[in-house]
Amino acid sequence: MGVVRGPAVRGARTERYDILRLTNMGQRLSNAQSPFLRAAADHPIDWFEWGREPFEAARSLGKPVLLDVGATWCHWCHEMDRRCYRDPQIAAAIGQRFIAVRVDRDERPDLDARFQAAVAQITGLSGWPLTAFLTPEGDVYFGGTYFPPRPEGSSPGFLQILTWASELYQRQPEKRIEEGRRLRRSLSAATQVPSGGADPRAVERSVLEGCLDELDRRHGGFGSGAKFLWPGVLDLCLRAATVHQNPRAKSALLETLRAMVRGALFDHTLGGFHRYTVDVAWQQPHYEKLLAENAEMLAVLASAAAHFDDRELAHAARRTAQFFREVLRLPSGLLGASTSADGESGEGAASLWTDAEIAQIAGEEGAPLARLLYGSADAPDAPGRPLARTGSLEDAARRLALEETSAQRIVEQMEARMAHARISRARALVDRSIFPSANAAAARALLVASQSLREERFATWGLEILGLLAEQNVHPSGRPLRRAVSAPPLAEDTAAIAEAGWRAFAATGDPRWRKLATERTEDLLQHFADPRTALFRDRVPSAAEPAASWDSTPLESFSTPSANVWALRALRGATPFEPSAPWGPWAQRCARTILAVAGAREPLAAAWATCEAAAALAGD
Numbered sequence: 001m002g003v004v005r006g007p008a009v010r011g012a013r014t015e016r017y018d019i020l021r022l023t024n025m026g027q028r029l030s031n032a033q034s035p036f037l038r039a040a041a042d043h044p045i046d047w048f049e050w051g052r053e054p055f056e057a058a059r060s061l062g063k064p065v066l067l068d069v070g071a072t073w074c075h076w077c078h079e080m081d082r083r084c085y086r087d088p089q090i091a092a093a094i095g096q097r098f099i100a101v102r103v104d105r106d107e108r109p110d111l112d113a114r115f116q117a118a119v120a121q122i123t124g125l126s127g128w129p130l131t132a133f134l135t136p137e138g139d140v141y142f143g144g145t146y147f148p149p150r151p152e153g154s155s156p157g158f159l160q161i162l163t164w165a166s167e168l169y170q171r172q173p174e175k176r177i178e179e180g181r182r183l184r185r186s187l188s189a190a191t192q193v194p195s196g197g198a199d200p201r202a203v204e205r206s207v208l209e210g211c212l213d214e215l216d217r218r219h220g221g222f223g224s225g226a227k228f229l230w231p232g233v234l235d236l237c238l239r240a241a242t243v244h245q246n247p248r249a250k251s252a253l254l255e256t257l258r259a260m261v262r263g264a265l266f267d268h269t270l271g272g273f274h275r276y277t278v279d280v281a282w283q284q285p286h287y288e289k290l291l292a293e294n295a296e297m298l299a300v301l302a303s304a305a306a307h308f309d310d311r312e313l314a315h316a317a318r319r320t321a322q323f324f325r326e327v328l329r330l331p332s333g334l335l336g337a338s339t340s341a342d343g344e345s346g347e348g349a350a351s352l353w354t355d356a357e358i359a360q361i362a363g364e365e366g367a368p369l370a371r372l373l374y375g376s377a378d379a380p381d382a383p384g385r386p387l388a389r390t391g392s393l394e395d396a397a398r399r400l401a402l403e404e405t406s407a408q409r410i411v412e413q414m415e416a417r418m419a420h421a422r423i424s425r426a427r428a429l430v431d432r433s434i435f436p437s438a439n440a441a442a443a444r445a446l447l448v449a450s451q452s453l454r455e456e457r458f459a460t461w462g463l464e465i466l467g468l469l470a471e472q473n474v475h476p477s478g479r480p481l482r483r484a485v486s487a488p489p490l491a492e493d494t495a496a497i498a499e500a501g502w503r504a505f506a507a508t509g510d511p512r513w514r515k516l517a518t519e520r521t522e523d524l525l526q527h528f529a530d531p532r533t534a535l536f537r538d539r540v541p542s543a544a545e546p547a548a549s550w551d552s553t554p555l556e557s558f559s560t561p562s563a564n565v566w567a568l569r570a571l572r573g574a575t576p577f578e579p580s581a582p583w584g585p586w587a588q589r590c591a592r593t594i595l596a597v598a599g600a601r602e603p604l605a606a607a608w609a610t611c612e613a614a615a616a617l618a619g620d
Contacts, residue, residue: 090159129145
């Protein structure tokens with residue numbers, strides 16, 4: 001039970017703390033490694049980074065903790081900063097009622113996953129920004145996502161939420177503390193999974209059918225609302241289509257990928273995919289683009305293009321690889337984490353095109369093709385629209401009686417001019433953070449694309465990234481290094497580098513890649529494996545965490561692989577080269593555990609783990 005201070009003691013300590021707060025305002029974040037944290041240094045709020053100090057202050061002062069989790073690329077995070085955290089009245093309420101802590105979700109995906117799960121359990125909401133209210137022990141007692149500063153429609157204002165959340169805690173702090181502990185125990189129990197003997201093919205079919213039931217048969221994609229990438233679902237469909245010859249999975253895969261690469265989800269000027277569209281028809285994106293998500297899309301696109309001899313998908317894969325090289329590549333040779341939705345002219349403004357601009361860039365030769373490919377949709381007084389194709393290049397060329405090679409040449413010239421015009425308007429704002437798992441995923445995807453599309457340059461790029469990652473982003477222990485001081489070693493970093501290393505060794509036979517992959521695979525089993533279930537924890541267990549927490553062996557994946565998906569990839573990559581090592585048997589145990597529970601999980605989120613587990617047991 002947390003200690004609840006008396007009014008006199010709390011008042012004296014609050015006064016001393018307020019003097020210290022005014023002295024330190026903004027200093028804690030001004031030198032933070034994370035650009036998301038540094039961007040809040042000039043807020044009129046005494047933000048803390050994640051660590052012991054804010055929770056010690058909360059316990060001492062008898063205050064709850066306000067936790068803000070967001071990311072540099074997140075549009076609504078910037079909106080909440082602009083509208084709420086810079087508001088003097090809101091800032092004063094936070095300073096009076098809470099200890100404020102800010103976390104970069106890309107630096108600490110382990111924290112983000114836990115607090116997202118806790119808030120979702122209470123409110124049914126999750127996403128970014130994540131706004132969570134914690135007890136001084138670090139347990140969630142309330143939360144949400146984005147809040148407007150004042151009431152808007154049915155949404156309460158953030159000032160109201162702050163008052164309500166503070167009073168909820170202060171009226172019965174002991175009750176809130178106990179509720180938080182119960183929630184933590186519940187979430188911890190939910191992550192414990194038994195080993196079992198489910199029929200692998202039956203589970204794989206069940207999860208696949210659950211995903212296909214979510215297919216939007218009109219527009220492609222999965223779900224009936226905003227459209228996300230879901231590369232794990234696409235991977236499962238690809239496996240079903242190619243290994244099991246499932247025609248329904250093949251149709252869903254190709255229809256969805258073609259809708260993605262034709263719609264505005266794909267950036268037709270700079271390459272790569274935006275994170276999601278707010279509409280069902282792929283026409284209105286949020287403009288952030290993440291390296292980790294695009295790496296997974298590159299791999300599945302290139303593989304599908306090769307299996308089904310699809311030029312349109314191959315073209316999108318090549319443009320995505322070029323996006324890595326031309327937009328995200330940093331002076332160090334490694335890749336930045338993302339490009340932001342909010343550019344110099346506002347969200348997405350540089351990506352809007354009018355019919356007149358498209359015609360001017362296309363020129364006389366390209367104008368007829370541009371009209372067929374991109375349509376004509378100017379609305380009165382509209383600033384333009386995000387670029388999207390209305391059909392395939394093959395169909396447009398046939399209608400204009402053009403050779404497809406000639407049409408492809410015209411489009412490539414047009415895209416190059418559009419890219420130049422797009423950059424002239426405003427350069428993409430690149431988050432220069434280097435995350436090991438995202439860079440390793442990009443290296444892996446480039447190696448997959450090189451083999452699938454027979455593009456040697458992609459292998460060269462991928463090996464360069466992997467080599468630099470092994471040299472530059474390591475702790476003296478050899479473990480992959482995240483920039484945040486508070487970040488523990490993460491399984492996704494270790495396993496992603498291991499998997500990319502095995503793939504590099506398979507492609508080149510170079511013993512340095514085998515050495516790298518062996519070291520990281522051994523590290524994965526030594527530090528992250530749970531011997532009871534054969535699953536993998538997402539981080540090294542540590543007593544140094546400043547607040548209450550719980551172990552997590554995550555199976556669910558959304559836009560990027562979970563720790564267990566990465567682990568299975570790494571173990572599957574290792575097994576052919578080290579058949580006498582324990583890695584193959586461990587992969588089998590891990591896969592059987594996953595399949596014992598995957599059928600009871602939400603299909604879209606369980607698809608990736610199911611795909612990798614089924615492949616591991618089948619020896620694919």
